[in-house]
Amino acid sequence: MTDDLVLYTNPMSRGRIARWMLEEVGADYRREVLAFGGSMKGEHYRRMNPMGKVPALTHRGKVVTECAAICAYLADAFPEAGLAPPTPDRADYYRWLFFAAGPLEAAVTNRSLGVQVPQDKRGMVGYGSYEEVLDTLETALAGRAFIATDRFTAADVYVGSHLMWGMQFGSIERRPAFESYVAGLAPRPAHLRASALDDADMQQMQATG
Template identity: 65%
Template sequence: MADLTLYTNPMSRGRIARWMVEETGQPYETVIVPFGPAMKSPDYRAVNPMGKVPAVRHREIVVTECAAICAYLADTFPEAKLAPPNTQRGNYYRWLFFAAGPLEAAVSNRSLGFEVPDERRRMIGYGSFEDVMDTLEIAVSTNPFVAGHAFTAADVYVGSHVSWGLQFGSIEKRPAFEAYLARVTDRPAFRRAQEKDDAEMREMETAG
């Protein structure tokens, strides 16, 4: 049995975790958790009390939340070189958590039709959707990758948000975003993750 288990659903943010696990090159077991009663069951809530995917179990350690999963796996498997040296992690942490905080919040609110009134922007961590898009452009265009000149776990997370945003129209189509996405997805681990998730999705659709 592998030391690493991925709890996921191919129609979820679990795709981010799958990509990250594939980047580590480690053997792992996959547990597909269907939406509905199974995801909210006591058994799965023992893994993630939120009753949501993804989650990873590494031996006796359970990690949830995609940004945390990316950071944990990068640190746990340093041979994969998915995190910069400790003294060079400023941009790595900055953009990883920018995507987990301001970017996701701004995109989610816009998708739900919520716009922050100008006079209330100081109350919201991301300020405005426009500010977030402009900042994201800086993140993905200053260097080839968000932490510098090497691909890292932060690119798995930021790249996944850019991918979904461009696909579903929740992030503006800008040349910088499209160029960045092409760079970060041109990787064997990304293609393996996509193939596995797509195959799992077909199986679920057939079974349903």
Template identity: 70%
Template sequence: MTLTFYTNPMSRGRIARWMLEEVGAPYETVVLDYASSMKGAAYLAVNPMGKVPAIVHDGRVVTEGAAICAYLAEAFPEAGLAPTADERADYYRWLFYAAGPVEAAVTNRSLGVVPTDDQQRMVGYGSFDTMLDTLEAAVSAHPFIAGDRFTAADVYVGSQVMWGQMFGSMPKRDAFLAYGARLAEREAYTRAAAIDDALIAKPA
């Protein structure tokens, strides 16, 4: 088994790093820089988008943070991060909600894009406030996004929520802060953050 992880410590690669640490399987890290190697021919052969993260598991490429979380949960079932039958509906619903409406709404808002009332019918998230209210209700319903236990969906949804609180792209609502605090207690989260923070601090 070979597992290679392509990332930059100041990117969404931190989501995949957290998931890899939760899984506990050995992996090789390839750190790319935005100016050259991320757009170089070697990496474009892995991900033609020239974006991170990406993983290559036994020759198979997976990109996109949510897909990487779901894939690793299934590829390493012993970690217990894939959903049970009872968790499956909420697991997939909120995993893809975070990757779709949440990501789009936060990105558009950061770019100063505010859909008009008519345009809200076209965009998947409707309005930023509707997206937030829906997300708040989701993280308030149970201790974790799919129920009473932590799953791979929490890695992705939780990253969106925690970054939103950290960088001010989401308002600091009590439900978001409480959810993020629960996730920050994960040993794998702390371990992954330490690895990426050390890479950031490392002299070029």
């Protein structure tokens, strides 16, 4: 294990996205599991991330927070993994990576919280409406194995994670294009490894109270 690359996470958080990305990268890393309302809000961690939320990543003394940023950073920091397209071909990669970080997450969160944006106020929110967001993503994924290019990238880690989690817990509608897309991502060895590691951390946390 190494202190050069450290993931601060909780297995019941968006940290699962970052761990999947780390497993795809294949670099040696260490993980620190933080407790909600406990070590996550402690002074030591807040010096690193004043939000007191996970995940956070440290790499050679630099701190990266926010899952989309962590995915993009790791793809660039470890180019040998091939998880980002060549720079001239990154338009769709950036587009959908940050579509999921912005409109998709905001729309899904607001819907889950029961927030209804009035028809005449939709111009004030970046996503317009939940239905428009899902329709846009469905159109982008129709007939495609990957969201941005003809191969797997960090954008698939991020978009795929949102769809897997959302459909599992009912915050995102199950649509054929979404189900076909995640069915192709779920068996990836890195995803299976990351899920097993997070599930083991969850069991350990439950056993220790």
